[in-house]
Amino acid sequence: xxxxxxxxxxxxxxxxxxxxxxxxxxxxxxxxxxxxxxxxxxxxxxxxxxxxxxxxxxxxxxxxxxxxxxxxxxxxxxxxxxxxxxxxxxxxxxxxxxxxxxxxxxxxxxxxxxxxxxxxxxxxxxxxxxxxxxxxxxxxxxxxxxxxxxxxxxxxxxxxxxxxxxxxxxxxxxxxxxxxxxxxxxxxxxxxxxxxxxxxxxxxxxxxxxxxxxxxxxxxxxxxxxx
Amino acid sequence: xxxxxxxxxxxxxxxxxxxxxxxxxxxxxxxxxxxxxxxxxxxxxxxxxxxxxxxxxxxxxxxxxxxxxxxxxxxxxxxxxxxxxxxxxxxxxxxxxxxxxxxxxxxxxxxxxx
Numbered sequence: 001x002x003x004x005x006x007x008x009x010x011x012x013x014x015x016x017x018x019x020x021x022x023x024x025x026x027x028x029x030x031x032x033x034x035x036x037x038x039x040x041x042x043x044x045x046x047x048x049x050x051x052x053x054x055x056x057x058x059x060x061x062x063x064x065x066x067x068x069x070x071x072x073x074x075x076x077x078x079x080x081x082x083x084x085x086x087x088x089x090x091x092x093x094x095x096x097x098x099x100x101x102x103x104x105x106x107x108x109x110x111x112x113x114x115x116x117x118x119x120x121x122x123x124x125x126x127x128x129x130x131x132x133x134x135x136x137x138x139x140x141x142x143x144x145x146x147x148x149x150x151x152x153x154x155x156x157x158x159x160x161x162x163x164x165x166x167x168x169x170x171x172x173x174x175x176x177x178x179x180x181x182x183x184x185x186x187x188x189x190x191x192x193x194x195x196x197x198x199x200x201x202x203x204x205x206x207x208x209x210x211x212x213x214x215x216x217x218x219x220x221x222x223x224x225x226x227x
Numbered sequence: 228x229x230x231x232x233x234x235x236x237x238x239x240x241x242x243x244x245x246x247x248x249x250x251x252x253x254x255x256x257x258x259x260x261x262x263x264x265x266x267x268x269x270x271x272x273x274x275x276x277x278x279x280x281x282x283x284x285x286x287x288x289x290x291x292x293x294x295x296x297x298x299x300x301x302x303x304x305x306x307x308x309x310x311x312x313x314x315x316x317x318x319x320x321x322x323x324x325x326x327x328x329x330x331x332x333x334x335x336x337x338x339x340x341x
Contacts, residue, residue, distance in 0.1 A: 023289070
């Protein structure tokens with residue numbers, strides 16, 4: 001037992017040392033994230049193909065989205081990544097109160113993202129009759145491309161919806177982490193739950209970093225009266 | 228411990244850089260650059276991704292094993308997208324097969340007999 005007491009808290013016996021355990025923890029999370037890359041990658045590949053097939057309709061659909069909300073949400077999400085990184089930093093230097101504070105800030109920013117997404121974007125889309133399957137109304141002034149605009153919005157809702165689902169799961173994970181941090185479960189030697197959850201949170205941020213230009217920016221922005 | 232602790236100032240710097248790149252990519256989208264609009268948007272997104280992966284996700288300071296795994300992930304994503312596009316974007320290069328038209332009655336007759 002004396003040997004065991006010498007171990008730092010959180011150390012699992014199958015590992016040689018904390019360094020090896022830390023790498024195994026991160027590697028396991030990365031393997032999961034690779035499956036997530038392929039998961040979202042399938043959607044991105046399909047998006048590229050349909051965008052190539054129905055380019056005018058996708059540009060029309062993109063121009064109907066509000067860039068200001070997309071850009072604002074990008075900033076909010078980047079901010080939440082910063083607070084997540086700072087929460088881990090606080091654990092590394094052994095500041096318990098700062099950990100809790102940064103984790104709560106991360107959750108608030110994540111919730112703000114979802115609020116902007118659902119309240120100002122999806123609800124607005126519903127009012128504007130842009131939700132395929134519920135109330136999509138093709139407008140006459142869209143011209144020949146109009147009949148394929150619902151295709152763009154199918155991608156828009158599936159991709160942002162899946163992303164939002166990941167955010168909701170992330171906020172759930174953060175809730176547990178905040179309680180653990182409050183109870184002082186993380187030390188400078190052991191903070192693996194924070195580290196791997198941070199990897200997940202940053203991954204979700206990266207997905208949005210690609211969704212923002214693909215959905216909101218490319219093609220649809222500079223179209224004036226000429227198109 | 229032997230793990231690398233990234234200073235707070237670096238995190239703040241990365242955060243500011245990411246915000247600037249977001250403003251840049253939004254601004255560039257309003258200028259008509261033709262096909263280069265898409266290239267610029269994706270290039271900026273890749274730079275932002277690298278900043279997040281290398282610093283926020285600590286991959287710059289991770290072991291070789293983790294770095295190789297991530298590169299493998301990028302490779303598989305590239306295979307997924309490239310091979311799918313190689314099929315999808317070249318289908319019209321060759322004419323639609325016509326031989327099936329003569330076979331179809333034979334096949335349906337075969338199944339009717341079962």
